[in-house]
Structures are given as structure tokens and as C-alpha cells.
Amino acid sequence: MVATAGIIIIGDEILTGRTSDLNINWIAKELNLIGVRLKEARVIPDEKKIIINSIKSFKQKFTYVFTCGGIGPTHDDITTESVADALSLELEKNEEAMKRLKKHYSNTKIEFNEARQKMAVIPIGAKLIDNAVSAAPGFNIDNLFVFAGVPRIMQSMFDSIKGNLIGGKIIFDKTLTCDLGEGVIAKSLEEIENKYKNLKIGSYPYFKPEGYGTSLVLRSEKKETTLSATADLIKIIHKKGGNTYFLD
Amino acid sequence: MVATAGIIIIGDEILTGRTSDLNINWIAKELNLIGVRLKEARVIPDEKKIIINSIKSFKQKFTYVFTCGGIGPTHDDITTESVADALSLELEKNEEAMKRLKKHYSNTKIEFNEARQKMAVIPIGAKLIDNAVSAAPGFNIDNLFVFAGVPRIMQSMFDSIKGNLIGGKIIFDKTLTCDLGEGVIAKSLEEIENKYKNLKIGSYPYFKPEGYGTSLVLRSEKKETTLSATADLIKIIHKKGGNTYFLD
Structure with a gap:
């Protein structure tokens, strides 16, 4: 079985362009390392109906679902209540969360105050996710992981649950760059992809002041497949008069 | 009527974490300036069924739909054929696109070659979108705009169609920062939001070595509303012993 994942980024500040999302790329890299395939990332506004629908649909579609954002103390933080609605769970002031927050603020x-105590309100039965940065926990229910949106806090939360994620086969990839245009090798790429089972080749043209070329990423669950296909590709590039460079 | 928009980012390279998406934030800012509300951005893989379903659903939901990525010459570039499928359109080798590409490559x-000629294949009836960087055009059908994924090319394409987008009322916003924690002002933010019609306040905590605080963004379609609410908020922050700083 292939473990899959979906990310839901919740926040008007991303959709107005005020803030650049940093969480998709960070989580994507982490998942890639443990063999979980990220299948979709979605940025949605602070609107309860949309949050509820996204959580419901993602929970069904993917092995793991991660939400980022909307669990702070202010009025626009509505992720927790939306999760409770989506999963038909009641909310409670979680004792352990209260303890952690009290301790954090006592220092x-x-x-x-009342607003900050809102961060201890969590669906009944949820497991807390540690927040090493600012104490207010995230939480986990089944395959859903609810994180903060601030990248540093989100990362510490992800790190604390990473060990519980069960990945599939890890992808073995090889990246190389050549100084040929994408169009010169397009047909060969297709032929190589068809030759090997479960091989995927991504092709990314680049244009720089020094010249143009193409970056190529070969990916497969088998090391031998990736290496053999890479060797094929290098031969073809050289035959067409190109030079190859390895990025890794 | 409020003009809305959705962005579909197509590309395995974003979902594996190899590449950071830069297009969502760039388009988000542009739309914000002309009063079009970005309601959702979605990153999806190079899979035909998923591309087709996303395009169909976005075309119905939003005033404008922008796709980025998957219109190059290689085998993993399947956006154009997916668009044709989604809208039940036939594909043709577009004469004008062929002319532009031939001219570009003659220099x-x-x-x-054949692979590069694939970039001239476009749904019948689509309007070409100029590509000032590398000639291969994007295209527009109804409310759907199909862009390249390379940020520089995408930006030149967006610029060339921007004049055709009809925005709604432009949002007037004010950003300020204070040295109080989010939790201290959470209740006041809610009260101010309730006091004014159509005012939205976003609240974004920050933690830096020099200290912590909260950035606040007040947004409304009326300048007076935003300014009056900002004045209210500053009063409250000062009353609570905080300092305020303006970012704009």
C-alpha cells in the first residue's frame, strides 16, 4: 500500500498575498523522505464551511491529513471548532493543555486570560501534539493532524509526530542537469519512461543569463531502475551533443 | 458582485518538495490589487483525472480560474489535453502559435522539432496568451487562463491578460504591529470586528529574538471603516500598555 497525504493551509493572509506559504514545501520534503506521497495541498480561507468540507473530503481521500493555521487565541482562529463540526465531536477545555499553558504563562x-484559554479547547478524545515553542498544543484525531500555522511552531509539531507516520517505499531519485533544451530530449524521456516500470521522469526547463537547459529528476521505488534509466538518459544526452551535470 | 478566483498549480515537483511554489503568492498579490478575491489555491499532481476534475469544479465555482504548469513539450506536460477533455473541446495545431514558435526558433x-511543436497544440477556439519570454503561448477559454509554470513566464502571461480581468471593489487595508501578545487583544479584535460592517481583522503573532508581538491587518471595502477601526484598535493597544508601529 502506498501511504498518501494531503495538506490544508488555512488562512486569509496567504490568499491575499500578504504572507507567502512556507509550510507546503517543508512538509512535502519531510514526507518525501519517509515515503509518504503528498497528493494535494490546498490553501483555503478562514471560512468555517470551506474548512469543514475540505477536512471531510481529505480525511476520506488520503492516509494522512495535515492542517496548518487557525488554532490561535483570536476570533479568526476557527480551525478547532471546524474540525469538531466536521467529525461530529464535542469540544472540551482539555486538562493537560490547560496545565501546559498555565505553566508556560506562569514563567x-x-x-x-480567557482568549488564551481558548487554545486549550480541543475535541474530546483528541491526542495532544506537543508545541515546543509556545506550549499551545496541536492535536491528532485518527488520520488528521492539526498544526499551528507559524512555520517554526508547525515544524516542531510535525517533528513530534513524525515517528508515528508509516511511510511506504521510499523513492530513490536522481537529479541531473543538461545544457540541452527540453524539446530536444522530450521524445527520449517518454521512451525511457515507457521502458521501465514505475519510473517517473520530471523535466524542468531553466533559463539563466549564462544559458538555458533542462533539469531532470528520475524517480522510482527501485534503486537499480533509477540508476539504469539515468545511465540511458546520459548516453542519449551525450549523443545529442549535450553535457550533463549532477546536482546530487 | 464580488469577482473571485481560484489557482490550480499543476506539478509533481511541488508536491515532492523539489520546488517551492512561487506563483500562488505572486498572483495573490496581483489579484488583491485589482479587487479580485482569491478563494482557493490548489497544488495537484501531473495526473489527468485530477487535473480534469479540478478544472471542472473551479470553472463553476470562481469568476476566474488560473492554471500554472504542464504546458511544455515533454511527456509530463498534460495540462492542455486535460483542459480539452474537461471542456469537451478538440485540439488543433494552432496556426498563429506555430508561426510564433517557428519565428522564435529561427533566431x-x-x-x-516534433516535441516542441506540441506547444502549438491548443483547444479549438481558445485565445492565445502572449509569452514574451519563450514564445510558446498560454491560452484562455471563457473564464479559464492556462499559464506556464516557470514563474518568469507565468508573470509575463499574467501581465498580458491582466487588463481583461474585471475586479470588484478594491480592499482598503491597514497593517500595524504591536508589542502585545495576540491573547491580550483577542477579545478587543472581536469586538471591533462586530462593531463595523464588512470589516475583517487578521491577527498574526510573531516571535523574534528581540521579543514577541502581533501584526494586525484591518481590511474593508470602505476607507473610512478601515481608518476608524484602526484608530479604535490603537487606542485599545495603548490603553493595555502596548506600543504600535505601522508597517505601511
Whole structure:
């Protein structure tokens, strides 16, 4: 079985262009390393109906679902209540979360007020996800992982649950660059892909002041397949008068 | 009527983490400037069925749909045929596109071979979108705009169609930063939002070595609303002992 994943980024600030999302790329790389295939990433606004529908559909479609954003103390943080709605769960002020937050704020001059206590409200039965940065936990229900949106906090949360994710076969990839245009090798790429089972070749043209060329990424679950296909490709590039460079 | 938009980013390279998407943020900012509300951005793999379904659903939901990626000459470039399928259109080798590509390649040492001619294949009836960088055009059908994925090319394509987009009311926003934690002002933010019609306040905590605080973005279609709400908010922050700084 191939383990799959979907990411839901929740936040108006991404959709207005105010903030650049950094979480998709970071999680994508982590999942790739453990053999979980990221199949979709979606950026949606702070709107309850849309959050609920996205969570419902992703939970069914993917092995793992990660949400980022909307679990802070303010009025626009509506992810937790949307999750509860989507999964028909009740919310409670989680004791352990309250303890962690109280402890965190007791070391500061910050008052642990009503708004901040909202961050301890979590669906009944959810497992807490540690927040090493600012204490307010994320949470996990079945295959759904609810993270903060601030990249540093999200990363610490992901790290703390990473060990629980069961990956599939790890993809063995090889990246090379050549100084031929994409169009020169397009047909050969297709032929090589058809020759090998389960091989995928990605082709990414680049244009720089020094010249143009194509980056190629060969991916397969078998090391031998990737290496053999890479050797084929290098031969063809050289035959067509191109030079090859390895990026890894 | 509010003009809305959806972005579909097509490409395995984003989902494996190899490449960071730069197009969502760039388009988001452009749309914001002309009063078109970006409602969703979706990153999907190079899989025909998924591309077709995303295009069909977005075309119905949003005023404008933009796709980025998958219109090059190689085997993994399947956006154009997926668009034709989604809209039940036939494909043709577009005369004008052929002319532009031939001219482009005649100035280079690059052969205008079969693979490259694939970039002139476009659904019948589509309007070409100029590509100032590498000639191979994007295309437009109804409310769907099909762009290249390379940011520089995508940007030149967007610029060439931007004048055709009809925006709604432009949002007037004000960004300010304060040195209070999000939790201290959470309740006040909600009260201010409820006081004004159609005002939205986004609240974004930050943590830096120098200290922590909250960035606040107030948005409304009316300048007076945004300014008056901003004045209210500054008063409250000062009353709570905080300092405010303007980012714009």
C-alpha cells in the first residue's frame, strides 16, 4: 500500500498575498523522505464551511491529513471548532493543555486570560501534539493532524509526530542537469519512461543569463531502475551533443 | 458582485518538495490589487483525472480560474489535453502559435522539432496568451487562463491578460504591529470586528529574538471603516500598555 497525504493551509493572509506559504514545501520534503506521497495541498480561507468540507473530503481521500493555521487565541482562529463540526465531536477545555499553558504563562509576565484559554479547547478524545515553542498544543484525531500555522511552531509539531507516520517505499531519485533544451530530449524521456516500470521522469526547463537547459529528476521505488534509466538518459544526452551535470 | 478566483498549480515537483511554489503568492498579490478575491489555491499532481476534475469544479465555482504548469513539450506536460477533455473541446495545431514558435526558433540554433511543436497544440477556439519570454503561448477559454509554470513566464502571461480581468471593489487595508501578545487583544479584535460592517481583522503573532508581538491587518471595502477601526484598535493597544508601529 502506498501511504498518501494531503495538506490544508488555512488562512486569509496567504490568499491575499500578504504572507507567502512556507509550510507546503517543508512538509512535502519531510514526507518525501519517509515515503509518504503528498497528493494535494490546498490553501483555503478562514471560512468555517470551506474548512469543514475540505477536512471531510481529505480525511476520506488520503492516509494522512495535515492542517496548518487557525488554532490561535483570536476570533479568526476557527480551525478547532471546524474540525469538531466536521467529525461530529464535542469540544472540551482539555486538562493537560490547560496545565501546559498555565505553566508556560506562569514563567512570563503574560496573563493567561480567557482568549488564551481558548487554545486549550480541543475535541474530546483528541491526542495532544506537543508545541515546543509556545506550549499551545496541536492535536491528532485518527488520520488528521492539526498544526499551528507559524512555520517554526508547525515544524516542531510535525517533528513530534513524525515517528508515528508509516511511510511506504521510499523513492530513490536522481537529479541531473543538461545544457540541452527540453524539446530536444522530450521524445527520449517518454521512451525511457515507457521502458521501465514505475519510473517517473520530471523535466524542468531553466533559463539563466549564462544559458538555458533542462533539469531532470528520475524517480522510482527501485534503486537499480533509477540508476539504469539515468545511465540511458546520459548516453542519449551525450549523443545529442549535450553535457550533463549532477546536482546530487 | 464580488469577482473571485481560484489557482490550480499543476506539478509533481511541488508536491515532492523539489520546488517551492512561487506563483500562488505572486498572483495573490496581483489579484488583491485589482479587487479580485482569491478563494482557493490548489497544488495537484501531473495526473489527468485530477487535473480534469479540478478544472471542472473551479470553472463553476470562481469568476476566474488560473492554471500554472504542464504546458511544455515533454511527456509530463498534460495540462492542455486535460483542459480539452474537461471542456469537451478538440485540439488543433494552432496556426498563429506555430508561426510564433517557428519565428522564435529561427533566431536560435534550436531545432523546432516534433516535441516542441506540441506547444502549438491548443483547444479549438481558445485565445492565445502572449509569452514574451519563450514564445510558446498560454491560452484562455471563457473564464479559464492556462499559464506556464516557470514563474518568469507565468508573470509575463499574467501581465498580458491582466487588463481583461474585471475586479470588484478594491480592499482598503491597514497593517500595524504591536508589542502585545495576540491573547491580550483577542477579545478587543472581536469586538471591533462586530462593531463595523464588512470589516475583517487578521491577527498574526510573531516571535523574534528581540521579543514577541502581533501584526494586525484591518481590511474593508470602505476607507473610512478601515481608518476608524484602526484608530479604535490603537487606542485599545495603548490603553493595555502596548506600543504600535505601522508597517505601511
